[in-house]
Amino acid sequence: MIIDNIVVNAVKRELNAKLLGIKINKIFQPSFDSFLFEIWDRKTIFRLLISLNQQSYRVCLIDREIEKSKQASNFCLQLKKYLESGLILEIEQLNFDRILSFKIEALDNLKDKIIVYLIVELTGKYSNLILLDKDYKILGSYKAITEEQNQERQILVGSKYCPITNKHEKLSLADLELDIFKNLLEKNPNLSLKKFLISSFVGISSHTAEILLGNLKDKKLFELSENEKLNLFDKFKNFANAIQNEKIYLNFNLEDLSNLDFTLSAESVNQKDVLYIIDDYYHEIETKKKYQTLSLELKKIVEVNLSKVSKKIEEQELCLKESLACEKYMQFGNLLLSNALYKLTDKKIKSIQTENYYDENNSVITIEIDENLTISENAQKFFKKYNKLNKSKQNIEVFLEKLNEEKSYLDEVDNFIDNSANLEDIEEINSELEKEGYKKSKKINKTNNKGNSNPQKVKSNFLSYKSEDGLEILIGKNNTQNDYLTTKFAKPNDIWLHTWLTPGSHVIVVTENGRKNVSQKTLLEAATLAAKFSKAKFSSNVSVVYTKVRNVKKPNGSKPGFVIYTNEKALYVNP
Numbered sequence: 001m002i003i004d005n006i007v008v009n010a011v012k013r014e015l016n017a018k019l020l021g022i023k024i025n026k027i028f029q030p031s032f033d034s035f036l037f038e039i040w041d042r043k044t045i046f047r048l049l050i051s052l053n054q055q056s057y058r059v060c061l062i063d064r065e066i067e068k069s070k071q072a073s074n075f076c077l078q079l080k081k082y083l084e085s086g087l088i089l090e091i092e093q094l095n096f097d098r099i100l101s102f103k104i105e106a107l108d109n110l111k112d113k114i115i116v117y118l119i120v121e122l123t124g125k126y127s128n129l130i131l132l133d134k135d136y137k138i139l140g141s142y143k144a145i146t147e148e149q150n151q152e153r154q155i156l157v158g159s160k161y162c163p164i165t166n167k168h169e170k171l172s173l174a175d176l177e178l179d180i181f182k183n184l185l186e187k188n189p190n191l192s193l194k195k196f197l198i199s200s201f202v203g204i205s206s207h208t209a210e211i212l213l214g215n216l217k218d219k220k221l222f223e224l225s226e227n228e229k230l231n232l233f234d235k236f237k238n239f240a241n242a243i244q245n246e247k248i249y250l251n252f253n254l255e256d257l258s259n260l261d262f263t264l265s266a267e268s269v270n271q272k273d274v275l276y277i278i279d280d281y282y283h284e285i286e287t288k289k290k291y292q293t294l295s296l297e298l299k300k301i302v303e304v305n306l307s308k309v310s311k312k313i314e315e316q317e318l319c320l321k322e323s324l325a326c327e328k329y330m331q332f333g334n335l336l337l338s339n340a341l342y343k344l345t346d347k348k349i350k351s352i353q354t355e356n357y358y359d360e361n362n363s364v365i366t367i368e369i370d371e372n373l374t375i376s377e378n379a380q381k382f383f384k385k386y387n388k389l390n391k392s393k394q395n396i397e398v399f400l401e402k403l404n405e406e407k408s409y410l411d412e413v414d415n416f417i418d419n420s421a422n423l424e425d426i427e428e429i430n431s432e433l434e435k436e437g438y439k440k441s442k443k444i445n446k447t448n449n450k451g452n453s454n455p456q457k458v459k460s461n462f463l464s465y466k467s468e469d470g471l472e473i474l475i476g477k478n479n480t481q482n483d484y485l486t487t488k489f490a491k492p493n494d495i496w497l498h499t500w501l502t503p504g505s506h507v508i509v510v511t512e513n514g515r516k517n518v519s520q521k522t523l524l525e526a527a528t529l530a531a532k533f534s535k536a537k538f539s540s541n542v543s544v545v546y547t548k549v550r551n552v553k554k555p556n557g558s559k560p561g562f563v564i565y566t567n568e569k570a571l572y573v574n575p
Helices: 005-019 074-083 178-187 193-200 206-216 226-244 274-323 326-338 375-419 423-435 455-460 479-489 520-532
Strands: 023-031 034-040 045-051 058-062 087-093 099-107 113-121 128-132 138-141 249-252 262-265 351-355 364-368 463-466 472-475 495-499 507-509 542-548 569-573
Touching: 005 045, 005 058, 005 087, 005 099, 005 249, 005 262, 005 274, 023 074, 023 087, 034 074, 058 274, 074 099, 074 113, 074 128, 074 138, 178 193, 178 226, 193 206, 206 226, 206 262, 249 274, 274 375, 274 423, 326 351, 326 364, 326 375, 375 423, 375 479, 423 479, 472 520, 479 507, 495 520, 507 520, 520 542, 520 569
Parallel strands: none
Antiparallel strands: 023 034, 034 045, 045 058, 087 099, 099 113, 113 128, 128 138, 249 262, 351 364, 463 472, 472 507, 495 507, 495 542, 542 569
């Protein structure tokens, strides 16, 4: 969507219809490049958002909650000082450009009424918000523009405000006359009609030109007949009159916010005002961007930690392999003590050959020993080595179990990131990783950290399906939901399903604690969903185990989503 002069004109018209004669209650700064005005008429609170972001600059009304930062820039504090409790008198579009001027009746320090202007310039990366006094002198601005930055136009406190100039000396359609129009056509005969319209007239974007010209957009000027020239002149003049008399409306296809182009008509058929449609569009874009950014960030965190854990597992398995040799040292010690012949000798010997009664074939074994120690002392040395390695083996086995549990957990998280569908899903996974210490936690915000602690919200976020038999099938979208779904929400006689030895979602067939029968068809449907929401979603013949919820337990201190189960049966499905 392009915020062009036509869109700004529609925004101005709707703002005038809603906000004139209403007081500005509060001003906030949700982010460094956006400002939120709460405007209250005792019946309705309007939230006016002014964004100066170079990718999503706009003025619109929002009907959603937005986080209000407690911090504010010096300019925001200046806006609060001048504009809070101010009355909006008039909203104008300057020079039919992407500039809006809010005329506001405010109070000075002595509580006397004064007039100030708030100028919003929606010009891409040069977008700005400027506060003026009644004489159009600058009181403050979001961005200052010095002489070094722009010799033609400065935005500095105390200087006179000058609107952005029409550098290319484009004409206004409102000033168009037939003779002027014909002269313009003759100057650049090789231009297409679309390029001619954009380059010659103020406020015409590429999209608006395409709407006005239709199939003629690529036609060259020299190809136009006299009749076509007259028809185009009439069309442009009528369009200019409609804009000037505010009798033209922008209509949007609300079913496709990802490609929010407008059409022009003599009446509005939108179900929502353009002001709210603009916010819906940009909010969806910003939400998708946040989702993609956070997904990539979490994916990287999981990959790094999986790599670390996998390396530790390899190291510990090597140590375990070495420690498994401890049994031979116990055998060596016993064989030495059992060999009476060598006990009696005083000679220094480096090895002993003895019958190995641990071997079924009673083979002969040679044991290397320390010649400076007695046979008994060598045996004790072997026993000590055995005890040390055996203890090490037990510790390694415990550590390996924890490492494998952690790897399984990270694989689960990786699967949930892949299966996440929206920002809310990924934010819950983000909160989980912060809680588990894999990601540095930001400052706790009471409004943003309810996701994992509020049972009702977790419950409402389950994926829910209906089987052909009418039974509800619930699916956890992350490990926190898995835990809550299985251990708190599900009833003992509900059916629990999970892919066997594969990371995935917990799936519950709701039976109203056994009062509803579960057919084989429903089990297969639930098992297919369990496979679909697992790492095996692209595999075939996936093994899914199922059992009653009462047979599923969560060990104390285990990772989120980790459970043990008994009395399970298996199904094989193709997700």
